[in-house]
Amino acid sequence: MTTTLDRATPADIADLRQLYYAVYGPHYPTALGTDPAEMSRLIADPHTLWLVARCTRTGGLAGSAAVHGEPGSRIGRLEGLAVHPEHRAGGLAGALTDELCRRTLGEGRLDSVYATVRTVSAGPQRVVSRNGFRPMGVLPNAVDLSSRESLALYARHSPGVLDRRVPVPEVPAPLVPLLRTAERTLGVDYAHTRATAPLAAPGAPPAGRLEMIEAPGFVRRRFHERFPDAGQWFYPLHTPNALLVADDGRFEVYAYLNRTGRYCALVAAHPGPAAAADYLEPITRTLTRAGTGYVEALLPLAQHGLLSAFLAQGFIPSALYPAMRPETDGDGFHDYVVMTRTAEQIDFRGVVVDAPLQPYLDAYVSAWAATYLPTLEVAP
Template identity: 25%
Template sequence: MIVIRRACESDVEAISEMFQIAYGDDYFYPQYYDIQSLKRMILSDDTLFLVAEESDTGAVLGTASVLLEVGAHADLLAEFGRLVVHPQGRGQGIGGKLMKARVEFVQDRLHVGIVENRSAHEFSQRISHQHGFHPVGLLPNKFQLGDRESAALYVCHFGHALELRRNHPHLIPEIYPLAKLALENCQLNCDAIIEAEPRAYPHVKQFQIQEMESELYPVLLRFERGRIKHREIFGRMRLHYGLFQLRVSQGQYLLAYRDGVMVGAIGFMIDEHERTGKIFELVSLDDSPIYYLVSELVRRCREEYGIDYLEVDVSAFSTQMQQTLLENGFLPAAYIPAMVFHDVERLDIVRMVCLLTTWNGDALQVFEPGKPIADLVDQSLRLRTALPKLIQAVKTAPLFAGLSEEQQQYVAASAELETLPEGRVLFRPEDPADKIRVIISGEIEIQNCHAKTVGTIGPDESLGDLASVSEPSHRVLARVKSHGQAMLFSRDSLQQLVHTRPDIGMILFRNHACELADKLQRMNVHALFKQE
């Protein structure tokens, strides 16, 4: 018989042994291997440690924890830590029993529980889902376990959390699809408002950057007071927690000066062993240093700190900060409803990730309920690799003439980069006309129903647009004449783009009409020459 109970000091060695068996020497939290660190965690009021014990033998066959102080003060937010089952205890339902017991122990103390499940297998994801947790994100390459491994983020709400949730978050378009999936997974209506033309904070560079030393702590603390009109970035640490807590958590600050006067600061934590970082605070005198502080931190993480993964939790009501992060290489990876308590309401949070290492999502093992979100994040990461080439194509193709720089980036982010091998047939007569391509390189040969060439499509020209507008299926055959690449839009993605960004839609429709007129004129001239 398996009994679940709170851990005590005598369980420390058995717990450490289970982690060593499960993860070898590569586990990203070395404190689980250290006997003294484990004792402190077990005795702490901020951590709940449970073990699964076999009643007949007294053997400890599983363990799980809840970290009760992971948010800002009074956030009522907890992280359900790693769940480990000894090989001798597998197949007895111990994982499910530990998760059930954790929820029962802490549900009266929490509003929000989160768990970062391993993506190398579905075991922990399945257990989380069975006990009321819902998939809200995928954290790419977050863990260092030999190779880098991703985490499927799940959330569960308790008590009055959702009653206190602030409605109608304001989001940039790139976040909206993720937010919609996460809210629906949590049985909430998607009430988000899309900011049609988001603007980042100003691009100002005239600042001197300094890392905070001990003697600057009182200066920064005085600066921080009254400098936060409304918080946009949230984390487990705050400057006013004290210098000791900052040092213990490896918290640091970059300070921005202008003409010798401090005007802003960004707080972050670096885990050198795990090669990860997290932004937990940003304060400023005005808007001017915010963009530069973010970009400077990203640069240092890439070039000096050797960081592979940098994350930040940004308010779902701060589109200016969301856009600033997006322009500095961050992508939305998770959307967590009602995660933090601020003023008198609970705010939704967007977890954005800057991935500074190569992404390869082929090894993902995602439990079925979380696949739509995982696919969305995976697609965004793959697009990020292709984005510079897509943006360049948008800048040169007549179909996109007149778009602003921000609009160009949005259109490029809505497309896929497609490779066109020589000889490939893109469509035949009667195939559905559900895709539009803008040729980046290479050449496409167009043949009629009699297999005669009637024209070619080259770089910067669009293919499939006439049929997709006027007919449900194609009337010609398109074959790749020479190897190249194309921007690929599905009909659905274009409709979504026009729906969310009517300002872009108007320009595309105008350009599309001009391009169609040009093509029809060329076709008439071609037919005239043939008659002569």
């Protein structure tokens, strides 16, 4: 079968929904493959490149993938990679991924593109690996499809970006296994980064009520009023749809809550992350009560105090994203780390990891054990 790669058009939306249903069934958790209004918006979005593979004989859709960006950012997210079951083994996934990277990274539009890849088989990992993506970590229990699944984080950088990383003087010691893994697999250098003890956990926050507001339009408008500069967000490419606020107004936490996939990303905090750091436990508890089984935050590797606060509340350093964001007043790039916490039992028996990803799984298991398993002492 021969195919051509074209930009997706609004006329493709019905066929795209059928494609994603054929690949993922009724549980696909993103609007890109299920919501016609959002799909139409993304197709028209100048910061999103959405390609489809068309059968030259029938005109039907054999595959689809997109790189999604946003104004003011040079990071892209590879998403929606799907090949119809009848057209697999023909290299379509690789062809779509390669063409998207050629048109974004290759033309200098973006500094890096990342992808979260399923771990139910090694195939998706090998597709992105063959197209220049390298593993950055494992995100256990990250999404609920037909069952709870773990994902892997991969990224590909434009030439020269990784060479312009801003040095990090120190990190909390529990992050060291992840950094050492990145040194071995990515060739980045943390030789001059000191490992120091995490800062002491804060005391219990003053009693008070934490309110959660789920009003996507209101949350989005308020968020953009508070954070006109995308550089203040924890997490790019995530528009918050939920707001957690202390009843005395001392802080606001903006989150992207996906009810279908039962996961949440913490996007930003006002007036700053430190204001909410003491409240991570009630924040996470509130999100768990709302049905979230997994919470993540993308934090600057250089912010020792903020990382310590997340570590104190049971978050695990799960993935590293070196050279993720450019300096605001220089030509260097800052490293970030993904901190995750799951409220559900982790079961790695169904996880399939390709060899390059295995060290990250080992680092996660080590970090989880150090956090949640007691140190046993033998009495003399």
